Amino acid sequence: MESNIKSIQELENEFNKLDKSNSREYIKFYENNLESIHNIDIDKDEEHYNAKLRLDCEYGVSLVATGNRVHGAIVLEKAIQMFENAPNQDLKKVYSLPYFEQILWNYAYALSETNQLNRALPAFIKLNKHYSKENKYKSWVINIRNRRLKKFSKPLAPIALIWTILTFTLFQRFESITRFYLAIGLGIIVLFGVASEIYSVILKQKLNRIGNASQTDHPRPI
Structure with a gap:
């Protein structure tokens, strides 16, 4: 046919x-x-x-x-x-x-x-x-950056908690130099977590300063 x-x-x-x-x-x-x-x-x-x-x-x-x-x-x-x-x-x-x-x-x-x-x-x-007129899309840029950050930082808290527990239990069996490096690893995780939270707060403040250009003000798909 x-x-x-x-x-x-x-x-x-x-x-x-x-x-x-x-x-x-x-x-x-x-x-x-x-x-x-x-x-x-x-x-x-x-x-x-x-x-x-x-x-x-x-x-x-x-x-x-x-x-x-x-x-x-x-x-x-x-x-x-x-x-x-x-x-x-x-x-x-x-x-x-x-x-x-x-x-x-x-x-x-x-x-x-x-x-x-x-x-x-x-x-x-x-x-x-x-x-860029009226900051129509700036709030979306900030919001997505914050969402990406949260996606990255979300697992850090439970990882840090588990790592801390292991530090006082399983890791005690290791040599002192090994425990030292493991402690540094925990510190890096905590540092990343704190830095992520600070940056998230900064992004939220930027979003608030935009005011009327909030995400809900944008049109839904045509």
């Missing part, structure tokens, strides 16, 4: 008939036309490139909006790369587009919500750099 590959004009006509507020409807449209969309020749001309880009962007945003944030982040990451690497693209113009801001925001938000903090942080830093 011969594949029924639709043209970009046919896909656009179907897309324009959709209820734009219904993310699930768009997901169904995209997945029903998966073969046609994947077969769009983006090297043919700018029209085909932009058509594929728009369809992928809307799919990624719709996935994030309906709670499928892991898949949504994957789709949006590729879409962002397409945006930035488009032929004859001027990155300054890209970052001036409100639509691109929304794509980047949905991507960063999806990573944050799925605890992919090491990937979410650079995305929010990019948002804060290019869309």
Whole structure:
């Protein structure tokens, strides 16, 4: 049976008939036309490139909006790369587009919500750099830095407790030089823990100083 590959004009006509507020409807449209969309020749001309880009962007945003944030982040990451690497693209113009801001925001938000903090942080830093008015994204940068810190420092307290218990029990059997180095190890763990807590307090103070740019003030995925 011969594949029924639709043209970009046919896909656009179907897309324009959709209820734009219904993310699930768009997901169904995209997945029903998966073969046609994947077969769009983006090297043919700018029209085909932009058509594929728009369809992928809307799919990624719709996935994030309906709670499928892991898949949504994957789709949006590729879409962002397409945006930035488009032929004859001027990155300054890209970052001036409100639509691109929304794509980047949905991507960063999806990573944050799925605890992919090491990937979410650079995305929010990019948002804060290019869309810094009213500190819209600064609070997110600080919040994610604090979450990453907590993720690192959380195990330190129980490790230090166990280490302390062992110092007065099992470690007593070791030679004095060994106990000395083990004590230094415990001191390093405690030092890291204290430093982490101090830095966490500093981050929270920065977040409080931002005031009205709190995380809850930001839009949810479109």
